[in-house]
Structures are given as C-alpha cells and as structure tokens.
Amino acid sequence: MALAEPRLAIATPRPREGLAEVIARQGTAFWIVAALLLVMPLIANPFWLVQILAYAMILGMIALSLMFLAGYGGIVSLIQMTVAAFAAYLVAIFGDSAITQISLKWPWWTAVPVAILLATLFGTLGGALSVRTEGIYTIMITLAIGSAFYYLTLQNYTIFNGFSGFNGVLPPVFLGVDWGSTVPFYYLALGCAALAYAVVVYVSRAPFGLALQGTRDNPRRMAALGFDVVAHRIAAYAFASVIAAFAGVLLVWYQRQVSPGTGGVGPVVDILIIAVVGGLSRPIGPFIGALVYVLLRTFALDLLEGVGFEGKRYQLLIGLGFLVIVLFSPDGLIGIWQRLRDRYRRGRETQAAQMRVGGGSP
Amino acid sequence: MSAVPSLERLSTASSGNALELRGVSRLFGALAALSDVTLSVRPGERRAVLGSNGAGKTTLFNCVTGDFSPSSGVIRFFGEDVTAFPPHERIRRGLRRTYQISSLFAGLTVIDNVYLACRGVSRNRFSLRRPSRDDTLQHAAESLVDAVHLTAVKDRLVGELAYGQQRQLEIALALSGAPRFILFDEPAAGLSPTERQDLVRILTSLPTHIGYIIIEHDMDVALRVVESVTMMHNGRIFKEGRPDEIESDPEVQELYLGGGHG
Numbered sequence: 001m002a003l004a005e006p007r008l009a010i011a012t013p014r015p016r017e018g019l020a021e022v023i024a025r026q027g028t029a030f031w032i033v034a035a036l037l038l039v040m041p042l043i044a045n046p047f048w049l050v051q052i053l054a055y056a057m058i059l060g061m062i063a064l065s066l067m068f069l070a071g072y073g074g075i076v077s078l079i080q081m082t083v084a085a086f087a088a089y090l091v092a093i094f095g096d097s098a099i100t101q102i103s104l105k106w107p108w109w110t111a112v113p114v115a116i117l118l119a120t121l122f123g124t125l126g127g128a129l130s131v132r133t134e135g136i137y138t139i140m141i142t143l144a145i146g147s148a149f150y151y152l153t154l155q156n157y158t159i160f161n162g163f164s165g166f167n168g169v170l171p172p173v174f175l176g177v178d179w180g181s182t183v184p185f186y187y188l189a190l191g192c193a194a195l196a197y198a199v200v201v202y203v204s205r206a207p208f209g210l211a212l213q214g215t216r217d218n219p220r221r222m223a224a225l226g227f228d229v230v231a232h233r234i235a236a237y238a239f240a241s242v243i244a245a246f247a248g249v250l251l252v253w254y255q256r257q258v259s260p261g262t263g264g265v266g267p268v269v270d271i272l273i274i275a276v277v278g279g280l281s282r283p284i285g286p287f288i289g290a291l292v293y294v295l296l297r298t299f300a301l302d303l304l305e306g307v308g309f310e311g312k313r314y315q316l317l318i319g320l321g322f323l324v325i326v327l328f329s330p331d332g333l334i335g336i337w338q339r340l341r342d343r344y345r346r347g348r349e350t351q352a353a354q355m356r357v358g359g360g361s362p
Numbered sequence: 363m364s365a366v367p368s369l370e371r372l373s374t375a376s377s378g379n380a381l382e383l384r385g386v387s388r389l390f391g392a393l394a395a396l397s398d399v400t401l402s403v404r405p406g407e408r409r410a411v412l413g414s415n416g417a418g419k420t421t422l423f424n425c426v427t428g429d430f431s432p433s434s435g436v437i438r439f440f441g442e443d444v445t446a447f448p449p450h451e452r453i454r455r456g457l458r459r460t461y462q463i464s465s466l467f468a469g470l471t472v473i474d475n476v477y478l479a480c481r482g483v484s485r486n487r488f489s490l491r492r493p494s495r496d497d498t499l500q501h502a503a504e505s506l507v508d509a510v511h512l513t514a515v516k517d518r519l520v521g522e523l524a525y526g527q528q529r530q531l532e533i534a535l536a537l538s539g540a541p542r543f544i545l546f547d548e549p550a551a552g553l554s555p556t557e558r559q560d561l562v563r564i565l566t567s568l569p570t571h572i573g574y575i576i577i578e579h580d581m582d583v584a585l586r587v588v589e590s591v592t593m594m595h596n597g598r599i600f601k602e603g604r605p606d607e608i609e610s611d612p613e614v615q616e617l618y619l620g621g622g623h624g
Contacts, residue, residue, distance in 0.1 A: 207481050207489040214467050214478050221465045224427060225535065226453040226482030235488055 037190055046182040050254070052298060054186050056291040057193035058254055061247035063275040063286030065240035068200055071280040072209060073236045074216035077130070078142040080244045081271045082149045083123040085263025087248030089153065089160060090115035091169060092258050098168030099161050108172040112249055119245035120238060127237025131230055146268045154260040165259030169252050180253065189250055193287065196243045200283045203239070212236050273318075277325050279332030288333050296321060379438070380405040380543045380573050381426065386435030388421055388597075395421040396432070397597045405440070405542070407573045408565075410584040412608070413594035414617070419577045420462060422594070423545045427459050428452050440542065454483055456542030460532040460549055462577075468521035472512055475520055476503040476534050483539030502538070510534040510564065526557045533564060544574040550583045558583055585609065593617075 041049060062084045069075040095111035097103040106114075130141040153160040171180035171188075179188055203209040211232055214222045219229045252258045261267070270293065278289020300314035329335040379402040388396040396418045403409055411419050424430045426437060428449035437445045444452050467475050480499045481487055493500050507516050510530040515523060520531065529549065536544050546565075550558050558580065565587040568574070578584035585591070585605040593601040593614055601614060608614055 202492065203490050206492045207486060210470070210474055210478055211481065211487060213470060217467045217469055218465060220429065220449075221461070221467070222478075222482070223449040224429075224453060224459055224465075225479045225538070226450050227478075227487060228448070228450050232488070 041183045041186060049182055049186040052291075052294055054189035054250075055254060056294040057189045057287065058247050058250045059271070059274055059293065060278075060287035060290035061193055061196050061250070062244050063271050063278065063290055064196055064200060064283060065243040065247070066271055066275045067278075067280050067283060067286045068240045068243070069236055070275065071282075071285075072204060072216060073212045073233060075131075075233060075236065076135070076139050076142075076272075077127070077237065077240070078139055078268050078272060079123060079126045079130075079145050080240065081268045082146040082263045083119050083126075083241045083244040084248030084251055085153075085258065085267075086122050086149065087115045087119035087245040088252035088255075088258040088262055089166070090118055091249050091252050092166035093159065095169065097166040099166050102159070102161055103166070108174070115249060116242065116245040119248060120241040123241025123244060124234060124238040127241075128234050131233045131237070143265075143268065146263065147265060150260055150264050153263065160260075163260065165257060165262070167257035169256055169258065171253040180256075185253070189254075192246055192250060196246065197283050197287070200243070204283075208232075208235070208239075273322050277322055277332050279334035281331055282334055285332055285334045292321075292333065293318070378405070378441075379403060380407065380440055381575075382436075382438040383422075383426070384436045384438075386422075386425055386432045386437060388418075388425055388430060389433045394597050396425065399435070399597075399599055401592065401599065403543075403573060403575065405573055406571050407590065408588045409573075409575050409590045409592060410588040410605070411575055411577050411592050411594060412584065413600075416596075417594040418597040419594055420547060421597075423459060423547055423575075423577070426452075426545060427457065450482075456540060457545075458536040458538075458541045458543070459545040460536045460547055462547040462551060464525075464528040464532055466520045466528060466531060466535070469519065471517050471519055472523070472531060473503055473507060473516040475531060476506050476538065479503075479535040479538035480506070506534045506537055509537070511560070526553055529553060529557070530560075533561075537568075541572055544572060546574055546576040546578075548577050548579065550578055550580045562586055581609075 036043075037053075040053065044053070062080050065080045065083075066077060069077050069080075091108075091111055092099075093102060094104050094106045094114055095108055096105050104111075126142065126145050129145070130138050133141055153165070154163060156162065171178070171185060173179070177184050179185055204213075211222065211227055214225075215227070215229050215232055222229050222232075251262070255262070274289040274293050275286050276289070277292060278287065279285030296318050297314070300317040301312075304310065304313055304317065325332060325336075329339070331338070381401070381403040383399055383401040386396055386399045387394060399418075399422065411422065413419055421430065425432045428444070428447055428451075432445065435445070436443060439452060439455060439457055442455070444455070467478065470478070477493075477499060480502050484499060504513075504516070507513055510533055512527060512530055512534065515527060520528065523531070529552070533546075533549065536546070549565075550561055553561060562583055565574075565576070576584060576588060585608075588605060591603060591605050591608040592599055593608060595617060600617075601608065601611060603611070
C-alpha cells in the first residue's frame with residue numbers, strides 16, 4: 001500500500017465494565033477537553049464556534065467512519081465522503097431548499113431519517129462491491145464510485161440540479177430553538193460528534209468490533225473460527241456509513257448548500273488526509289486531524305501573506321504538513337503525542353530510579 | 363431444496379463416517395498436490411497422517427476445511443456433502459483445525475482470542491453490545507483458557523506470548539464451541555520435550571466422541587495418541603493401518619527412515 005504502515009488499532013485489554021467505571025477511568029486530559037468544549041460558547045466568538053470547531057467536528061465524524069473501517073477493519077475506503085455528500089443531497093431533495101421545483105418539502109423529521117437510511121444503504125452497497133478487494137484495489141474501486149457520484153451530480157439536473165446543486169438548505173427550528181443559530185448548532189455538532197465517538201469506542205470492544213479486528217489481523221483464521229469474513233466487512237461498511245450519513249446531514253446544515261464539489265475528489269482525499277494525519281489507531285485521531293486541517297485551511301493564507309508569500313499557496317502548506325507528519329509518524333498526530341508521553345514517563349522513571357539508587361547507597 | 367440432497371444425505375449417513383473423502387484431487391498448475399485421495403474416518407476415531415514434506419498432508423487439511431476447494435472429488439462431513447461449502451459453514455458444523463504455523467490474533471489478548479473463537483461458532487456474531495461479566499461465552503472462554511493452562515497470561519497480548527504458549531492457545535481455539543472433529547497440523551512442532559508431554563496429555567484426555575486427524579513428524583507423539591495411521595507419499599495414500607503395523611512395515615521404513623525420496 002502507498003500509505004506508510006500505520007500502527008494497528010488495538011483495543012486495550014480491560015475487563016468488561018459499567019458506565020460508571022468507564023467515566024471513572026477517564027484521565028484528566030479527557031475531563032479538561034470535555035469541560036472546555038462544553039463551556040466553549042462562553043469563551044469563543046461565533047466564528048470560532050461554527051467555522052472552526054463545529055466544522056472540524058463534522059469533518060472529524062466523516063474521518064471517524066474511515067478510521068473505523070481502516071483502523072479496525074484494515075479497509076481503506078474512499079467512499080465515506082461520498083456517503084456524507086449523498087446524505088446531504090437527500091436532505092436538500094426531500095426537505096426544503098431554494099430550488100423549489102425539485103425539493104419535496106418534507107418536514108425535517110421525515111427527510112433526515114430517510115436521507116440517513118438511503119445514504120447508509122448506498123455506503124453498504126458500495127462496500128459490498130469493493131469488499132472482496134484489498135489495499136490499493138479497495139482504494140481504486142471506492143474512488144471510482146466516488147467519481148461516478150461526482151459526475152452524476154454534476155450532469156444530472158432532474159434530481160441533483162447539476163452544477164449549481166441546492167442552496168438555501170436551512171437547519172430546522174425545533175423545540176423552539178433555531179438549530180441554525182450559532183450556539184445551538186455548535187452544541188448539535190458537539191453532541192453528534194461525541195455520540196459517534198462514544199459509539200465507536202464502545203463497539204470496538206463488542207463482539208462485532210472484536211471480530212472486525214480479527215478479520216483485519218487474520219481473515220483466514222477468522223473463517224476457520226466460523227466467521228463469515230465478507231459479511232462482517234459489509235456490516236462494517238454499513239456501520240461506518242451511518243456515521244458518515246449523520247455527518248452529511250450536519251454538513252448540509254452547516255454549509256446551507258450542497259453541490260457536486262461537496263463530494264468531489266478534493267474533499268474525498270481531504271478526508272483520507274484528515275484521518276491519516278490525526279491517526280488511524282484511535283477514534284480521537286480523526287477529530288484531532290480535522291481540527292488541524294480546518295485551522296490550516298483557515299489561517300494558512302494569512303500566515304503565508306504575513307511572511308511575504310502569496311496567500312494562494314496555502315494548499316502547499318497543508319501538503320507539506322501532511323508529508324512531514326506521515327514521514328515522521330506513521331500513526332499521525334496521536335502517534336507523536338503518545339511517543340512524547342512515553343518518553344516523558346520513561347524520563348521520570350529513570351530519574352526516579354536514579355534517585356532511589358542514589359538514596360540507597362551509603 | 364429438492365429431495366435429492368436429503369436422500370443422498372440419508373444414504374451416506376448410514377455409512378456413519380465423521381469424515382469421508384472420495385477421489386479428492388487438488389492441482390496447483392501441473393503439480394498434483396493431492397491425487398485421488400479416498401479416506402474415511404469414523405466418529406471419535408483418532409488418526410495420524412504421516413509422510414515426508416510435500417506429501418500433501420497440509421493440502422489435505424486445506425481441502426477438508428475449505429481453504430482450498432478440491433479440483434475434483436467429494437468431501438462429506440458426518441454424511442453431509444460439504445465440498446462446495448465455504449470454510450465458516452464447515453466450522454459451524456463442528457469441524458475445527460489448528461495451524462502448523464501459529465495463526466492467531468497477535469493484537470488481541472489471550473482471552474479475546476478464545477472469546478472470538480467461541481463467538482464464531484455461536485449466535486450474535488454481529489452483536490453491537492459488549493458482553494456482560496456473566497456472559498456464558500465469556501465463561502466458556504475462561505474455562506478453555508484454563509484447560510490449556512494459560513489463565514496466568516489471559517490478559518496479555520498474544521504477540522507477547524512465548525512460542526509454546528501460542529501453540530497451546532492454537533489448541534484452545536480449536537476446542538471452542540462443540541467440536542466434533544479436529545484437524546491438528548503439527549501441533550508439536552517447536553515444542554520442548556516437557557511441552558510435548560503436556561500436548562500428549564491434552565490430546566489423550568479429549569472427550570472420546572471428538573475424533574481427530576493429526577499431522578505430526580514426531581513419532582513419539584503421533585503414534586501414542588492415535589489408533590490408526592495413514593501414510594501419504596507424493597499426494598497419494600500409500601498405506602493405512604494400525605500404528606504398530608505401520609512402524610514395522612519395511613516399505614514405510616524404506617520411505618520414511620531411509621530418506622533420499624525428499
């Protein structure tokens with residue numbers, strides 16, 4: 001495979017436990033981040049809340065669906081962005097948009113579930129088509145499906161409204177709250193992202209997730225234990241597609257429009273970059289990757305102009321960052337973080353050991 | 363389904379064999395790894411398959427488990443024609459195997475390896491819910507780990523285990539669920555003399571209704587744990603008999619001990 005060998009996602013050994021124990025086990029870093037995210041609307045301005053954080057959480061969810069397939073199943077699928085884009089289109093088609101001659105104006109509570117269901121079906125079918133291939137061939141087939149979808153949306157005007165797509169797709173007003181306004185939308189994205197993260201962590205230790213890791217490590221042995229490896233992989237696609245479809249709904253509400261570019265080859269590759277840069281071995285990786293990506297995209301232009309380069313070259317900065325991270329840490333940013341932490345701990349241990357030796361000598 | 367397969371099943375079930383191969387051949391290009399192998403093993407019977415390297419022993423196992431499909435011939439498992447079945451369907455019917463080179467999940471713990479094996483032959487393979495502490499499969503996995511003396515290391519990652527422990531874990535995986543017939547592919551390879559004693563004890567103490575075929579180069583292990591022997595040479599069955607008959611057979615001695623035939 002062209003990608004550097006990432007460290008495989010390993011579900012850390014631990015006994016089965018209740019929710020209270022799970023909560024009690026989380027480290028300080030988890031609680032600091034959780035608290036910070038919850039009170040963020042008090043600290044950050046609307047630009048940071050929505051354009052940076054909410055957008056990063058949406059992209060993080062799509063990348064998370066890729067991380068689930070790649071990290072636990074060893075399946076590098078490039079259709080996750082396409083699944084999200086399809087869900088986004090369906091929300092615009094079944095729900096309301098400025099393109100009144102196409103949109104069916106269903107209420108959001110019908111349009112959204114149908115969109116998620118159909119997008120999941122699409123992702124599962126795509127998975128069924130590509131599941132018998134491995135490595136580079138999976139990448140090729142899923143990329144082909146993504147490209148086909150891109151050109152379909154570009155050229156079809158009766159359903160997808162061609163080049164211009166749909167604009168004026170607004171988040172719903174529900175329970176007296178306008179979910180499109182800054183703070184509610186931030187919490188909506190945060191809630192969905194946290195839920196997706198928790199579900200992936202939970203399922204990685206459930207029989208389904210464990211068996212998926214088994215098919216990654218040794219598919220032939222899994223068959224020799226009674227597992228239907230192909231069916232298991234297709235189910236993994238279905239599971240990942242649900243997450244990507246939810247993210248697609250949030251994406252169309254965030255952008256308030258959807259067009260062929262939403263699912264173009266650029267965004268498809270961006271999701272791969274986000275997942276790899278963040279790290280494929282843990283579910284938190286894609287969210288870290290997404291945050292870095294959004295920050296780079298937003299500020300690289302200013303940064304470059306600040307040091308006297310042409311601002312249009314911001315893609316170059318993203319590319320260089322990607323290259324450096326993949327070169328120095330196959331496990332992405334969380335790999336770097338883990339290594340730094342291990343080194344720090346080892347340093348402290350040797351220091352402590354030296355002190356013990358020093359204190360023990362007469 | 364038409365009535366034909368079930369009639370066929372009835373007629374062969376009356377023969378009462380656990381495993382039956384009729385005219386099984388397997389070609390790799392021009393090379394016949396197996397040619398026209400016909401073999402039947404009764405339920406509960408324990409048999410050794412002997413032969414030099416390249417005699418077709420492991421290919422025989424791969425055909426029985428479905429890892430390779432035979433180029434021709436029929437394979438029946440407890441009377442049912444399983445020739446066209448994928449491996450997981452045969453495993454769910456009570457067939458098990460171990461691998462010559464340990465084939466485990468290095469990134470998972472010992473208990474998770476065994477738990478997966480138990481889950482593979484039971485329902486809810488796709489369950490999204492984590493098992494509770496008193497889950498029956500969890501208990502089954504724990505007692506299997508105990509049966510192969512690995513309780514002390516059950517939460518360790520398999521990649522960190524010593525070689526002998528990995529071989530023991532191989533056996534635990536094969537014993538999961540309700541095995542009816544097991545294929546052991548060189549279980550003693552690389553084991554120390556003491557570990558071989560343990561292996562012989564584990565094999566001889568298996569419940570009597572579980573039959574097996576064992577491929578083994580170590581005669582001290584192989585001939586002590588079986589009641590019948592099949593000799594293979596160049597992909598063909600060359601001789602069958604009781605362990606003592608085979609041991610004293612001049613032709614076998616020529617082939618197996620005389621060397622030169624590779």
